[in-house]
Amino acid sequence: MTELQTASMAKPWEGLDGRDRHAACMIAAQAGDRSAFYVLVAELSPLVWHVARGNGLDRTSAEDVVQTVWLALLRHIDRLSEPRALAGWLITTTRREAVRVLQRASGQVELSGEIAERLQTTDPSPEHEVLRDERDQQLWAAFHKLTQRCQELLRLTVLAGRAEYRAVAEALHMPHGSIGPTRGRCINNLRALYNGDSGS
Amino acid sequence: MRTHQSDDELMSEVARLVNELDPPPPGLIERAQFAVAIDDIDDIEFEVARWEEHRPLAGVRGGLPGTITFFVGDLTVMVNVTRTGERQRIDGWLVPAGAHGVEIRVADHGSTTTTADEGGRFVLTEVPRGTTQLLVRMNAEQSRTVVTPTVDL
Numbered sequence: 106m107t108e109l110q111t112a113s114m115a116k117p118w119e120g121l122d123g124r125d126r127h128a129a130c131m132i133a134a135q136a137g138d139r140s141a142f143y144v145l146v147a148e149l150s151p152l153v154w155h156v157a158r159g160n161g162l163d164r165t166s167a168e169d170v171v172q173t174v175w176l177a178l179l180r181h182i183d184r185l186s187e188p189r190a191l192a193g194w195l196i197t198t199t200r201r202e203a204v205r206v207l208q209r210a211s212g213q214v215e216l217s218g219e220i221a222e223r224l225q226t227t228d229p230s231p232e233h234e235v236l237r238d239e240r241d242q243q244l245w246a247a248f249h250k251l252t253q254r255c256q257e258l259l260r261l262t263v264l265a266g267r268a269e270y271r272a273v274a275e276a277l278h279m280p281h282g283s284i285g286p287t288r289g290r291c292i293n294n295l296r297a298l299y300n301g302d303s304g305s
Numbered sequence: 306m307r308t309h310q311s312d313d314e315l316m317s318e319v320a321r322l323v324n325e326l327d328p329p330p331p332g333l334i335e336r337a338q339f340a341v342a343i344d345d346i347d348d349i350e351f352e353v354a355r356w357e358e359h360r361p362l363a364g365v366r367g368g369l370p371g372t373i374t375f376f377v378g379d380l381t382v383m384v385n386v387t388r389t390g391e392r393q394r395i396d397g398w399l400v401p402a403g404a405h406g407v408e409i410r411v412a413d414h415g416s417t418t419t420t421a422d423e424g425g426r427f428v429l430t431e432v433p434r435g436t437t438q439l440l441v442r443m444n445a446e447q448s449r450t451v452v453t454p455t456v457d458l
Contacts, residue, residue, distance in 0.1 A: 146337050154329040168333060169356055172340045172454035176353040179341050206355070245322050263320040292312050295319070
């Protein structure tokens with residue numbers, strides 16, 4: 106009896122990790138368990154954040170988009186018929202929302218000009234002083250000169266390297282430990298920008 | 306020297322910089338959890354409003370009072386915030402006008418509700434400061450509820 110009670114009180118995602126854990130949370134959230142939804146928000150907000158940042162949003166807009174995406178998931182939770190596809194859904198929805206925000210902003214300002222300005226002025230700052238040395242500064246500057254596609258991909262690569270984000274690698278079809286051709290090109294571009302900057 | 310850096314070495318440098326220089330802001334998760342912690346939201350159709358990107362008084366993000374705007378579809382809501390001691394007064398204007406229900410949720414302070422007048426104007430006084438979310442329940446269409454992302458007021 107005690108065992109049964111304990112079992113019934115344990116949350117279905119406990120003891121699971123990665124995609125299995127989040128799929129279990131999705132199923133529970135779809136059944137109305139709000140605490141399951143909070144787990145998803147806690148564990149997958151960094152993913153949404155980095156996709157938003159990788160798509161050219163400043164930090165304030167990126168935070169708005171994080172909330173917009175979670176509200177959208179709450180709104181459409183019953184429409185996600187495949188709980189294991191959550192990471193992919195979050196990535197796609199965040200990209201779409203980022204484009205929407207940038208398009209709206211471009212109503213006032215020429216888009217490419219605004220992005221260029223943003224990259225020059227708000228990245229990398231105000232964290233600027235944290236940059237350890239000149240090499241860090243050059244690498245961070247080079248990173249922000251990459252195309253948004255590459256910036257997003259490399260940010261996701263960073264996330265996917267952490268065990269709890271294995272679902273991200275799966276959603277993007279990144280086999281663990283391998284660097285696909287697109288990522289390889291992005292890394293080569295980064296290396297060229299980084300080396301070019303220093304004149305070495 | 307760095308020309309010979311391997312892909313893995315370069316990626317681990319990038320990982321360090323991304324994690325150190327552009328981490329999610331402190332409180333991001335808590336604010337997002339608050340934004341979705343709306344009572345009885347499971348059974349209603351709602352729309353998610355966006356804050357106006359081009360905020361004339363974007364400084365409100367830094368805690369300064371001012372005017373902010375959000376929109377969704379044909380609905381626009383303008384909100385003016387005035388400090389009154391420890392609390393604040395919120396004047397709002399909904400377009401299209403109507404006697405819509407307005408709820409303001411403030412993290413750790415519950416929520417305050419009012420109804421806009423026929424001209425779409427509403428006033429809430431003595432609103433606590435903090436992470437704030439607005440909900441608008443459209444009068445004409447009972448099923449239409451609009452929620453915003455949070456803003457720190």
